[in-house]
Amino acid sequence: MLSMKEKELIEGALRGDERASRLLFERYAPLLMGVCQRYCRTQAEAEDVLQDSFVRLFQKLPKYGFQGSFAGWARRLTVNVALKTYQRKRFQMEQSGLENITEAGGAPKAYAELGEQELLDLIQQLPDGYRVVFNLYAIEGYSHKEIGAMLGIQEASSRSQLLKARKVLQARIVARQKIAI
Amino acid sequence: MKHIDDLFRDGLSGRKGDVPADLWAKIQAARPAVPAGEALDQKFSDALRDREAPVPIGMWGRIVAARALPRKRALYALASLALLLLMGGFLYLNQGQAPVTPAATAPAVAQVDPARDLQLATTERTSTSEAVGIDQGALSERPAPSANATAARNTSNNLARNAGAESSGTQTLPGAPVGMSASEAATPPPTLMNERNTAVTSPLPSIVNFLPVTTTLPKERKQKFRLQPTKGTSFSRAPRHRSQTEMLFGGAYANQVLTASTPEDRALLSARENSEFPEVSYQITLRQSYRFTDRIVLRGGLTYVDVRNQLDYEEIVDNELVFTSRNNHLRMLEVPVLAGLTIPGKRLSVSINAGPVFNLTTAVQGSYLDPDTPEPIDLRESGNYRTYTGVGYMTSLTTTYAIGKKEPFVLVLEPFFKHYPGSFTRPGARIQESYWLAGLQLGIRKGL
Numbered sequence: 039m040l041s042m043k044e045k046e047l048i049e050g051a052l053r054g055d056e057r058a059s060r061l062l063f064e065r066y067a068p069l070l071m072g073v074c075q076r077y078c079r080t081q082a083e084a085e086d087v088l089q090d091s092f093v094r095l096f097q098k099l100p101k102y103g104f105q106g107s108f109a110g111w112a113r114r115l116t117v118n119v120a121l122k123t124y125q126r127k128r129f130q131m132e133q134s135g136l137e138n139i140t141e142a143g144g145a146p147k148a149y150a151e152l153g154e155q156e157l158l159d160l161i162q163q164l165p166d167g168y169r170v171v172f173n174l175y176a177i178e179g180y181s182h183k184e185i186g187a188m189l190g191i192q193e194a195s196s197r198s199q200l201l202k203a204r205k206v207l208q209a210r211i212v213a214r215q216k217i218a219i
Numbered sequence: 220m221k222h223i224d225d226l227f228r229d230g231l232s233g234r235k236g237d238v239p240a241d242l243w244a245k246i247q248a249a250r251p252a253v254p255a256g257e258a259l260d261q262k263f264s265d266a267l268r269d270r271e272a273p274v275p276i277g278m279w280g281r282i283v284a285a286r287a288l289p290r291k292r293a294l295y296a297l298a299s300l301a302l303l304l305l306m307g308g309f310l311y312l313n314q315g316q317a318p319v320t321p322a323a324t325a326p327a328v329a330q331v332d333p334a335r336d337l338q339l340a341t342t343e344r345t346s347t348s349e350a351v352g353i354d355q356g357a358l359s360e361r362p363a364p365s366a367n368a369t370a371a372r373n374t375s376n377n378l379a380r381n382a383g384a385e386s387s388g389t390q391t392l393p394g395a396p397v398g399m400s401a402s403e404a405a406t407p408p409p410t411l412m413n414e415r416n417t418a419v420t421s422p423l424p425s426i427v428n429f430l431p432v433t434t435t436l437p438k439e440r441k442q443k444f445r446l447q448p449t450k451g452t453s454f455s456r457a458p459r460h461r462s463q464t465e466m467l468f469g470g471a472y473a474n475q476v477l478t479a480s481t482p483e484d485r486a487l488l489s490a491r492e493n494s495e496f497p498e499v500s501y502q503i504t505l506r507q508s509y510r511f512t513d514r515i516v517l518r519g520g521l522t523y524v525d526v527r528n529q530l531d532y533e534e535i536v537d538n539e540l541v542f543t544s545r546n547n548h549l550r551m552l553e554v555p556v557l558a559g560l561t562i563p564g565k566r567l568s569v570s571i572n573a574g575p576v577f578n579l580t581t582a583v584q585g586s587y588l589d590p591d592t593p594e595p596i597d598l599r600e601s602g603n604y605r606t607y608t609g610v611g612y613m614t615s616l617t618t619t620y621a622i623g624k625k626e627p628f629v630l631v632l633e634p635f636f637k638h639y640p641g642s643f644t645r646p647g648a649r650i651q652e653s654y655w656l657a658g659l660q661l662g663i664r665k666g667l
Contacts, residue, residue, distance in 0.1 A: 060279060063278075063279055063282065064279075067274040067278065068271035068272055068273065068274055069269070069271050071271070071272040071273070071274050072267070072269075072270040072271050072272040074272075075272050076267055076270075081275075082489065084272075085275055085278065085281075088274070088278065089278065089281050089282055089285055090285075092282045093282060093285045093286050096282075096286060152266075153266070154266050154267060154270055157262070157263055157266045157267055158267060158270070161263065161267070172260075172263075175260070176259075176260035176261075176263055176264055177260075177263060177264045177267055177268050204255065204256065204259055204260075207259060207263075208253050208255060208259065211253045212253055
């Protein structure tokens with residue numbers, strides 16, 4: 039359920055009230071920035087996706103209809119924008135295979151000590167296809183069938199990408215552990 | 220040898236080595252195997268699903284600007300459409316007006332010749348009477364009289380009743396004001412002259428009027444008059460007609476192209492690209508056009524250009540984040556020299572122009588964001604901008620429309636495109652800045 043203030047903010051933004059729109063942005067931007075960072079390799083890319091997401095969010099706000107959680111709706115919308123960006127980029131720089139994986143940056147840490155930033159770094163270092171599928175399946179909770187439909191790929195391809203993403207992540211974590219010990 | 224062995228055994232056998240303090244922690248951390256499958260997913264999901272990240276400063280400004288962009292585009296498109304519709308409507312409404320050329324006015328003068336009017340009226344009357352007396356159908360079959368002829372027929376009827384049809388054209392009608400000639404009195408109201416397909420029934424009680432004659436006037440044939448180029452021994456055009464002055468004012472979209480000089484300057488490039496947005500730029504032009512032939516024109520003059528950009532950023536004022544917008548200006552004085560190829564028309568003419576634009580002086584006003592400094596940097600004080608930006612190129616499509624008859628008032632509509640290939644910043648500057656402009660000028664033209 040939406041809190042009263044949240045509802046007022048959305049209604050204000052719907053009326054075109056600039057202050058309400060700004061407050062809505064301030065409330066949800068950090069959460070959506072977190073989503074964008076997971077889907078993008080760099081901070082600049084994440085910022086672009088966040089900007090596009092909010093532009094789209096305000097355009098689509100009349101369609102929200104106060105059904106369900108606004109955060110969930112905004113998150114889904116942001117994921118869709120991130121996917122569109124990824125699909126546009128996919129034709130520009132096709133990247134796959136373990137040989138293209140670069141070493142994750144930052145100081146090595148043992149598995150148990152991996153914090154949010156380290157986990158985010160690991161995800162961001164994944165090849166684009168792996169990163170998107172891993173995000174959609176492991177974090178957003180979409181099924182392979184849904185992912186296949188969203189990305190226009192076979193269900194089996196989604197499974198395969200997920201397995202490869204996991205393998206890469208495991209390999210990276212093990213490598214970090216060895217260096218740390 | 221045995222002594223040496225004993226020495227080391229006694230000295231070191233019971234020695235305790237230094238154990239690193241975090242060794243146990245490391246062993247403990249390394250103990251659990253790296254999870255696989257769903258467990259690994261869970262690990263990432265737990266940590267990152269609801270993770271919030273700091274939002275970069277200026278993001279709201281970027282969003283506001285990005286949201287405003289389609290609205291501005293729609294506004295410009297609507298304005299252009301409205302302008303086109305206005306122009307179209309204006310041209311359509313002016314289509315019916317008589318041509319301005321002397322050739323077009325000559326026949327009108329001939330029609331008010333009294334003698335000719337009278338002669339025409341007599342002929343008309345005779346033929347009408349014959350038609351009445353001989354064959355009713357023949358009347359309808361013969362060519363329909365023109366509006367002037369019908370008017371003249373009315374005149375002749377009046378004259379026949381009052382003074383006789385054979386009298387001279389200077390005959391004054393009783394009903395007409397004193398001093399007015401027969402033809403002047405007979406001239407029908409202007410509406411009759413201009414109406415097409417108008418049913419004209421004579422109000423006079425002549426024999427013709429007893430017949431159910433309803434004459435449909437023929438469609439006025441549109442005549443095209445165009446001044447022929449002077450040939451041979453005909454009079455040459457006076458030089459003063461070759462030169463015309465144009466005063467133009469218009470808005471433009473100025474596209475800013477920023478380039479980082481080195482990879483280290485990318486942060487600055489990104490900051491500027493994300494904080495500066497194009498506003499409506501404008502320019503005022505006073506120029507002279509000189510016509511060499513009917514088709515070749517040279518245009519030159521002076522143009523003042525104001526390239527405007529909006530700088531959006533957030534600053535902290537009294538511990539509060541305040542969104543600030545400022546305008547940056549790049550003001551230029553330049554000399555366009557354009558060669559034009561004209562497609563002449565009666566009232567509407569089109570000319571395609573192209574040529575260089577020589578910059579005389581450039582001045583900057585405003586500021587830009589630099590990630591290395593907390594405050595925006597003044598454009599002028601940065602010392603990066605040139606006062607002379609070299610040569611640009613311009614192309615335009617001048618459309619003119621003449622309004623009025625004797626000394627026509629010429630409206631000018633000119634879409635244009637300008638490109639400044641040279642950078643507005645000095646060679647050593649961290650960011651190279653260049654522009655292209657696309658806009659629309661409106662103005663007037665006057666012959667000297």
